[in-house]
Amino acid sequence: MEHTPIACSHHDHDHCIHDALAAARDLCLSRGVRLTDLRLQVLELIWQNHKPLGAYTLMEMLAKANTRRVAPPTVYRALDFLLEQGLIHRINVLNAFIGCPSPGTKHQSHFLICRACGVAIELDEPALSQQILQVAKDTGFTVETQALEVSGLCGNCAGADA
Amino acid sequence: MEHTPIACSHHDHDHCIHDALAAARDLCLSRGVRLTDLRLQVLELIWQNHKPLGAYTLMEMLAKANTRRVAPPTVYRALDFLLEQGLIHRINVLNAFIGCPSPGTKHQSHFLICRACGVAIELDEPALSQQILQVAKDTGFTVETQALEVSGLCGNCAGADA
DNA sequence: AGCCAATGGGTTATAGAGTAACATATCTGA
DNA sequence: TCAGATATGTTACTCTATAACCCATTGGCT
Incomplete structure (x- = not known):
């Protein structure tokens, strides 16, 4: 079972962009x-593609x-706002930011990051979040945020090697 | 089932320190x-406690x-060496470094990080690594490294709140 | 021993990422 | 329309990391 991620x-x-901006407007309004x-302009720029962008x-x-x-400071304040509203995620390993395709739904920050093309694919695997929670619970740890950053090669780029 | 992590x-x-340094010596020798x-001195300093330390x-x-x-550059070169040899891990969300209690065994970088006391607990859960690999595989992604950084409160600090 | 190639470390300068503190502008509601 | 809150502009700075170049040490090798 293999499905190529849209990114x-x-x-x-x-x-993608249109949907993301519409969703953002709705969310902020509500x-x-x-x-x-x-x-809005910062969010739009971040959505230019599926690659995380640095603040600079x-x-x-x-x-x-x-x-x-x-x-x-201006950019960072905009980024802080977008982060707070869950409209973007921060990719720690890259010091960069990427649009969230499903803001509003509560979820964790889980990404597959291709070192060749730079694309970051957000995972939506509640089972994985759940298992992480369980592991933490077993050691008496109270989870506030999860950041999973998996690096490697996406399907396209791995194929290109061969 | 709850077991307090040693950290x-x-x-x-x-x-802890003694074991870590001995293991490091053996590994490098072999x-x-x-x-x-x-x-060695950098590794020893990193092992002073179980809290990640910044380069500065x-x-x-x-x-x-x-x-x-x-x-x-001197410190970063030492850190790069220790990272390459798997003697330390980098905690991206903190821009900091922490000793690895089981170098030599191939494993991923999975941590529980307490925002109150600063301790970072390394997880050893092959099942979790495996599930992450599986999720990646399902989307055609080839994994090279995994970085899981879970933030929250450790058992001690969560208890102190109550 | 003496040479030399490789590796490790010192030094200076600079790039990249993020924030503090304060001033100004812009919205919003009474 | 005025006051308070929120948003943005501006300057300066801190923290994190690396580039480039040079010197010192090490460990084979003849």
């Missing part, structure tokens, strides 16, 4: 928090995109 | 790599310990 396949990425221009890359993109030059 | 209990820590004074903290400790002032 690794040719797909209508405009659709929560009474403000998805400002800046925050994002700053450059903002500068190029519309002659808007922002300093680090 | 969270009062224990003869000299024993592999024909050089565990130099500097590398380590530098200060080196300076205090024996008036040996080292610049960042």
Whole structure:
């Protein structure tokens, strides 16, 4: 049983972006928090593709995109907001950020990260989260967040080697 | 079924250190790599307790310990060596390093990290590694490294709250 | 022994990631 | 419309990590 993740396949990425931004608007509206221009623009840039982006890359993109030059704190504040709202995840091993395809649903941060193409595939495996919780519980540990970052080669890139 | 991890209990820590250093010496000898004074000293400092240490903290400790002032590259080279030999792990979410209690045995980097006391408990759960491998395989992903960093409260600190 | 190639470590400078502190602007609701 | 809260701009700085270059030590080898 092998299914290629959408992030690794040719797909209508405009659709990804559109859905993500719509979901973000809905969520923020329902929560009474403000998805400002800046925050929306940062989220949109992060969704340009399925590769995690660093904060400084994002700053450059903002500068190029519309002659808007922002300093680090501005970007980090936008990122903090998006993180708090669950609209993006942080990939620790890369010091980078990536859009969350299912904000609103409570879930953990589990990723497969391809070292060749840079794509990060978010996993949705409640059974895995559950097992991690169980292991922690067995040692008397109270879990607050889980960060699973699996590095290697995605299906496309592994195939390219052969 | 709940067993307090050794890192969270009062224990003869000299024993931890001694064992870790002995294991490191054996491993390096058998592999024909050089565990130099500097590398040994860094490893020893990392083993002072069960809390991950940052590279710059380590530098200060080196300076205090024996008036040996080292610049960042020196510490990072030692850390790189220890990482390569599997003698320490890197905790991405903390930008810090911690001793590995079972170098030599091939295993993944799975940790429970207490935000209160700072202790990081290394898990040894082959079943968990296996399940992660399986999930990755199902999406056609070839795993090279796994990094699981679970944050929360260890048994001691959770108890202290109540 | 004496040489030399390889490895390890020292030094300086700089890149990359993130935050503190304070000023200004913009929204929102009474 | 005014006041308080929220959001953004600005400057300066801290922390983390690496590049580039040079010197010292080590461990074979003849």
